[in-house]
Amino acid sequence: MPFTPTKETYSGKIYTVAVGKDSGMITLGGENVLPFHTFDGLLPNRPVVAYEIQDSPPDDWPDEVLSPYADVVNSPVLWAKYCQDTLMAQAIALRLAGTHPDRANRSPEDAAQTVKDVLSSVDIPVIILGSNHAEKDASVLVAAAEAAKDRNCIIGKAQEANYKTIAAAAMANNHKLIAMSELDINLSKQLNILISQMGFEKERIIIDPMCSALGYGLEYTYSVMERIRLAALAQNDLTMQQPILGDVGIYVWKVKETQASETDVPQWGNLKERSVAWEAVTAVSLLLAGAELLIMRHPKSSDAVRKVIEELT
Amino acid sequence: MALTGVEIFKLLPKTNCKKCGFPTCLAFAMKLAQRQASLDLCPDVSDEARQKLGEASAPPVRPVVLGAGERAVKMGEETVLFRHDKRFVNPCIFALEIKDTLTEAEIKSKIEEVIDSEIDRVGQNLRIDAVALINDSADANRFESAASVIASSTYPIPVILCTTNPQAAESAVKMFADKKPIIHGMNSDNLEAMAAVAKTWKATLGISATGLEEIVHLTEKARSIGIEDMVIDSGARRAKEILENNTFIRRAAIKKNFKPLGYPVITFVQRDDSLEEALLASIGIAKYSSIIVLRSIEKWKNLALFTLRQNIYTDPQVPMQVEQKIYKIGEPTPVSPLFVTTNFSLTFFIVSGEIENSKVPGHLAVMDCEGLSVLTAWAAGKFTASKIAQFIKESGIENQIQHRELIIPGYVSILSGSIEDKLEGWKITVGPREANGIPAFLKSRAA
Known part of the structure; x- marks a missing residue:
């Protein structure tokens, strides 16, 4: 029987989003196929791994992921340079975790200063994240967006509760915007529509449908991402054609599998390798579902995932 | 090829007797075309129609069982490309590679490692399901003696015998009579001899091809000699090719009901770097592999792979529960x-x-x-x-x-x-x- 492979062509296409400035600029999106389906059509840009750094030394990172950064965690500038120059990161995600009222409760002004310092020390694009405190983020991210004016960063995350302020700040200062909703394709679509109704171009949004770790709801994130992609491509839904973000590290490095020692749980095996694998496996499965910007923490897992991206393209 | 509802309707008795539970023969035909009903529901269908329809109404990916007894594992029967459409049916199998160049003691310790791989996670018992004996030595005697070490284990572990040498396959498969092993693989050079061995010993035949065209050629050949249970290997070993071939195979089976590719896929992901191997295996889990052959099964890696398999194969319509x-x-x-x-x-x-x-x-x-x-x-x-x-x-x-x-x-x-x-x-x-x-x-x- 003769065999001809069934190729899928879609009417929809993912928006091309450029981030950063000059030589450090990266481009996301642009494909008209499902993740890595280069046999169906075009995949002009590879997914990108952004290395997460924080504005103040993390107090909730397990040793396994903190120790590679032991020498730099006290300085966001040194930390950023280390990612760019030693780890050869293509992008950095600066999480302003220290601004959370339960943490150091740093002021928006302090946060803005950190953003300025980091931006002046690296050439690669920077994603600027709040502490996920809807109220505080509104003030912190406005200050951060101003401090980063015209550097073409990605600012986030705008959620239903605070999107107006954050989207306005991103718009005024020429940034891209992360729109985050909670594990539901309809909520994600709705937030994209609300944000674009403010006059914010939908082509400048990055979708974050909310991440989850392997074993802790990963299948939900996986399927929501897959469905968003199919809506964008097969149904040509113009409100869902943005690149998707997988904020992997923050979810992975709080689960038991990345913290419990082999002494405590012998049947789980070596903690060092298990925790790195947990982050890398989570990341690779989300890449296959549609994420094309990943925020990760451990240098080893990030490195392994970057190699897989190369092997897949 | 898949028959349309109307084509199926033409083969039915057209009596609208309702014995199948549907109001008309046409309604029943539509359900058959969507694979939402079984032809067995019609008591009056002719033998000729049954034969014609049998193929069309069979699951697009053939069910194949590996092993016998309580450790037997089922593969295939998949019906969709995306897990949100409908649950992926039979979770993929992990098999540990055992090279026949190893000593008896080394082989035994590999088997121990497989037995020891069992863990519980969220109420499910998870394990490395099988071993894949590889004829790395290219020597039939060596293969036979390695197989005998595995056969002598009291643990009823399902076995995949990987060799392209029909003599080696035959001498090894004898030791697993009635245990439903897989003989992998049949290729264009050994096809008749290999198919004969599989047929004689009632083993599943692994098709070891280079590319999809060759799989089609080989599975059709094997079917013509009366082999029904097969698993297929496109020869893909790198991430890009695995994703591409597995996607084309699954599409052909699901969207076209293309029988020559309607078999469970076996994927060899062995790498020296264990993390790299884990990530390649992850691609196989998410993207349609039914058997994944691994070089090493460290506990940390097993836990990650078992968990991903569990996540991907969870029923999207039934919320995951934890114990009260x-x-x-x-x-x-x-x-x-x-x-x-x-x-x-x-x-x-x-x-x-x-x-x-x-x-x-x-x-x-x-x-x-x-x-x-x-x-x-x-x-x-x-x-x-x-x-x-x-x-x-x-x-x-x-x-x-x-x-x-x-x-x-x-x-x-x-x-x-x-x-x-x-x-x-x-x-x-x-x-x-x-x-x-x-x-x-x-x-x-x-x-």
């Missing part, structure tokens, strides 16, 4: 706070995670609400005051804690009074609506 019980978060004491929530796994993971983040140890009472989240369970009448009160009373927590305070989710604050009425001597406290408010909530209580 009182969970200890951190190392709680008799004075630590007690929370109650439902047993939707996502709810449990998020709530327990946030209690953990708060660094305040606690007891988390998880109540069986058929896997619904708090609001849904409340709306469905499964998370009600009397049910919560009864659960707390029967849980035995009263013997483990000194206080009598229960923290309920903020979304069901309306229940606090009636729970207090039903739980004598208890104080009900309304917690935050969202789990991410728990750390601040606990912090403010401590202050």
Whole structure:
């Protein structure tokens, strides 16, 4: 029987989003196929791994992921340079975790200063994240967006509760915007529509449908991402054609599998390798579902995932 | 090729007798075309029609069993390309590579490692399912003696015999008669001899091809000599090719009902770098491999792969549940706070995670609400005051804690009074609506 492979062509296409400035600029999106389906059509840009750094030394990172950064965690500038120059990161995600009222409760002004310092020390694009405190983020991210004016960063995350302020700040200062909703394709679509109704171009949004770790709801994130992609491509839904973000590290490095020692749980095996694998496996499965910007923490897992991206393209 | 509803209709008795349970033969034909009904429901279908329809109504990916007895594992029967459409049916199998160049002691220790791989996760028993003996020596005697070491194990482990030499295959497969092994592989050079061995010993035949065209050629050839159970290997070893070939194979089977590719896929992902191997295996798990052959099975890696397989093969329509019980978060004491929530796994993971983040140890009472989240369970009448009160009373927590305070989710604050009425001597406290408010909530209580 003769065999001809069934190729899928879609009417929809993912928006091309450029981030950063000059030589450090990266481009996301642009494909008209499902993740890595280069046999169906075009995949002009590879997914990108952004290395997460924080504005103040993390107090909730397990040793396994903190120790590679032991020498730099006290300085966001040194930390950023280390990612760019030693780890050869293509992008950095600066999480302003220290601004959370339960943490150091740093002021928006302090946060803005950190953003300025980091931006002046690296050439690669920077994603600027709040502490996920809807109220505080509104003030912190406005200050951060101003401090980063015209550097073409990605600012986030705008959620239903605070999107107006954050989207306005991103718009005024020429940034891209992360729109985050909670594990539901309809909520994600709705937030994209609300944000674009403010006059914010939908082509400048990055979708974050909310991440989850392997074993802790990963299948939900996986399927929501897959469905968003199919809506964008097969149904040509113009409100869902943005690149998707997988904020992997923050979810992975709080689960038991990345913290419990082999002494405590012998049947789980070596903690060092298990925790790195947990982050890398989570990341690779989300890449296959549609994420094309990943925020990760451990240098080893990030490195392994970057190699897989190369092997897949 | 798949028949359309109308084509199927032409082969049916057209009596509209309703014995199949459908109002008309045409309605039944439409259901058959969508594979939502079985031809067995029609008592009057002719033998000729049965034969013609049999092929069309068979599952697009043939079911194949590896091994016998309680360790037997089923593959295939998949019906969709995306897991949100319908549950992926038979979880992929992990097999540990054993090279026949190893010594007897080394082979035995590999088998031990497989036996030792069993773990429980969220109520499921997970393990490395099989071993794949590789004829690395290219020597038939060596292959036979390695196979005999595996055959002599008392553990009934399913076996994949990988050799392109029909003599080696035959001498090894004899030792697994009636154990449903796989002989892998048949290629264009050995096809007749290999198919004969598989047929004689009732083994599943592994098709070892280079590219999809060759698979089609080989499976058709094998079928013409009467082989039905097969697994197929496109020769892909790198990530890009694995994704591409597996996708084309699954599409051909599902969308075109193209029988020559309607078999479970075996993928060889062996790498010296174990993390790299784990990531390649992850691609196989998400993207349509039915058997994944690994070079090493360290416990850390198994846990990650077992978990991903579990996640991907979960039924998207049935919420994942955790067991009803009182969970200890951190190392709680008799004075630590007690929370109650439902047993939707996502709810449990998020709530327990946030209690953990708060660094305040606690007891988390998880109540069986058929896997619904708090609001849904409340709306469905499964998370009600009397049910919560009864659960707390029967849980035995009263013997483990000194206080009598229960923290309920903020979304069901309306229940606090009636729970207090039903739980004598208890104080009900309304917690935050969202789990991410728990750390601040606990912090403010401590202050």
